[in-house]
Amino acid sequence: MHIPDGYLSPQTYIPLFGVFVSVAAVAVKKVKDEVSARNIPYLGMAAAFSFIIMMFNLPVPGGTTGHAVGSAVIAIIFGPWAAMLAVSVALIIQALVFGDGGITAIGANCFNMAIFMPFTAYYIFKLLSKNTTGKSRISFAAFISGYLSLVMAAILTAVEFGIQPLIASTPDGKALYCPYDLSIAIPAMAIEHMLLFGIVEGIITAIIVNYFLKTEPTLIYAFRNRGKNE
Amino acid sequence: MENKIPSYLLQSVNDQPALLKAKGARLSFLDKTIMNSATAVKSIYVQAENASKENFIQRINPHVKLILLIYVVLIISIVGHPEAQLIITAFIFPLYIIARLKIFEVYKKIFFLATIFGFIVVLPASLNIITPGKIIFNIVTINKPLHFWIYTIPQNIGFTENGFKVVALIFLRILNSVSFAMLIVFTTSFPSFIKSFKILGVPDTFLMIISLAYKYIFILSRTIEETYFALKSRLSGNIKNKRIRELISGRIFFIFKKSMIIYESTYYAMVSRGYQGKVLLHSQKKLTAIDFVTLIIVVALGILIIYL
Numbered sequence: 191m192h193i194p195d196g197y198l199s200p201q202t203y204i205p206l207f208g209v210f211v212s213v214a215a216v217a218v219k220k221v222k223d224e225v226s227a228r229n230i231p232y233l234g235m236a237a238a239f240s241f242i243i244m245m246f247n248l249p250v251p252g253g254t255t256g257h258a259v260g261s262a263v264i265a266i267i268f269g270p271w272a273a274m275l276a277v278s279v280a281l282i283i284q285a286l287v288f289g290d291g292g293i294t295a296i297g298a299n300c301f302n303m304a305i306f307m308p309f310t311a312y313y314i315f316k317l318l319s320k321n322t323t324g325k326s327r328i329s330f331a332a333f334i335s336g337y338l339s340l341v342m343a344a345i346l347t348a349v350e351f352g353i354q355p356l357i358a359s360t361p362d363g364k365a366l367y368c369p370y371d372l373s374i375a376i377p378a379m380a381i382e383h384m385l386l387f388g389i390v391e392g393i394i395t396a397i398i399v400n401y402f403l404k405t406e407p408t409l410i411y412a413f414r415n416r417g418k419n420e
Numbered sequence: 421m422e423n424k425i426p427s428y429l430l431q432s433v434n435d436q437p438a439l440l441k442a443k444g445a446r447l448s449f450l451d452k453t454i455m456n457s458a459t460a461v462k463s464i465y466v467q468a469e470n471a472s473k474e475n476f477i478q479r480i481n482p483h484v485k486l487i488l489l490i491y492v493v494l495i496i497s498i499v500g501h502p503e504a505q506l507i508i509t510a511f512i513f514p515l516y517i518i519a520r521l522k523i524f525e526v527y528k529k530i531f532f533l534a535t536i537f538g539f540i541v542v543l544p545a546s547l548n549i550i551t552p553g554k555i556i557f558n559i560v561t562i563n564k565p566l567h568f569w570i571y572t573i574p575q576n577i578g579f580t581e582n583g584f585k586v587v588a589l590i591f592l593r594i595l596n597s598v599s600f601a602m603l604i605v606f607t608t609s610f611p612s613f614i615k616s617f618k619i620l621g622v623p624d625t626f627l628m629i630i631s632l633a634y635k636y637i638f639i640l641s642r643t644i645e646e647t648y649f650a651l652k653s654r655l656s657g658n659i660k661n662k663r664i665r666e667l668i669s670g671r672i673f674f675i676f677k678k679s680m681i682i683y684e685s686t687y688y689a690m691v692s693r694g695y696q697g698k699v700l701l702h703s704q705k706k707l708t709a710i711d712f713v714t715l716i717i718v719v720a721l722g723i724l725i726i727y728l
Contacts, residue, residue: 235636242640245456
């Protein structure tokens with residue numbers, strides 16, 4: 191899911207960076223209103239936690255292991271605006287220190303995994319867990335929110351890849367950036383995320399939400415803010 | 421974090437005795453998690469150690485380095501000829517020697533990333549199915565072209581000259597971007613590098629969040645390492661999936677609670693030092709003649725590369 195440098199043209203990464211900066215500015219204001227002066231250490235902690243979530247591996251069928259992107263579970267626990275900032279900070283640190291994701295692609299990666307994915311996951315979870323306290327219904331809502339948000343974010347990433355041959359090629363049709371058009375990028379990304387990575391994301395989201403629910407449900411933002419308009 | 425790197429951190433993560441493979445594939449999730457946290461701790465240590473060296477590149481002002489990073493990565497992104505990218509590769513490599521970085525260690529990681537994303541993933545694009553053009557190496561010939569839905573398979577399938585150029589361009593672009601970004605990151609202290617984002621208008625609040633998150637990641641990675649070693653020493657045999665899920669979610673919850681405690685302590689420590697909700701980061705050292713000369717040379721080379 192982390193787009194490296196070289197895959198996206200400036201026509202794609204510059205507007206996406208602009209969108210990311212605008213949404214981040216709104217998120218800083220929203221979160222400041224919610225957590226007041228504590229917002230800086232709180233968001234620092236949330237960012238570190240969202241980075242750390244990716245380190246936890248889980249056995250998956252076939253004898254291998256997988257880890258989650260974590261945006262869905264972070265959105266359910268911290269709320270979508272705090273998750274947006276937390277995941278963005280984690281992605282920026284990953285790109286700068288660990289080389290995961292490109293520098294030019296920071297805006298695109300943040301748009302896909304820190305804006306689109308947490309908001310999609312959070313509202314799917316809210317919709318499916320509405321007016322229920324049943325453990326199995328909440329587990330199902332968490333699984334579906336993790337699964338669908340990742341699959342949809344993967345398709346969004348595939349669209350960003352797939353438009354490159356259309357918007358940035360040489361006159362003789364040679365690709366300058368990602369060479370795969372929409373007919374290849376979308377099935378490739380969608381199938382692997384639908385059949386494997388989405389399931390891992392869903393399982394990890396469900397088990398963490400379940401554990402929080404069992405131990406300290408008040409820590410979960412999505413439950414604290416039931417009935418509020420966001 | 422500016423001490424010399426402990427010897428155990430210089431070992432390959434796979435060579436450390438405590439990380440020998442767990443018995444059975446079912447417990448490999450433990451090793452992978454320990455390895456991830458160990459890699460994070462090692463990267464932060466190595467980065468801090470390299471940045472504290474007193475060499476020419478390390479002494480360049482972080483503001484200038486940030487401007488250079490953005491400028492050079494943009495140049496790499498818009499240059500569309502493999503030959504021009506090769507010139508950039510030849511320009512970046514000697515900078516690693518000047519910075520006295522462990523070239524083999526760093527380039528191993530750079531080539532790993534460039535090979536995966538710039539070669540393995542992109543290689544099918546060198547076939548005429550994706551990049552049409554003159555076939556220079558035929559792989560297979562079928563009776564007649566195949567058409568299904570929106571896809572067409574030509575009669576002759578092979579590598580094209582244009583396809584190889586596309587692969588070469590993307591490979592070199594990723595190689596150059598990653599190597600230049602790592603050069604800047606490895607030669608600059610992370611906190612001062614983050615502070616330099618002020619010149620781009622990034623609010624102090626956001627920069628403070630990044631700095632705190634960076635420190636928390638270090639602390640929490642160590643905690644994961646320790647808790648997983650403890651867990652590994654107690655586990656053996658065949659464990660049911662349900663138990664594994666409980667163990668992992670328990671560890672994640674523990675880390676969450678631990679991070680809440682750290683956050684509360686940080687907040688009270690900040691309040692006791694006069695924090696009232698606003699952050700003002702101190703400005704950094706002034707620019708020197710060397711900073712200006714470096715900036716002018718790199719900008720001039722960048723313009724030259726574009727017009728080549």
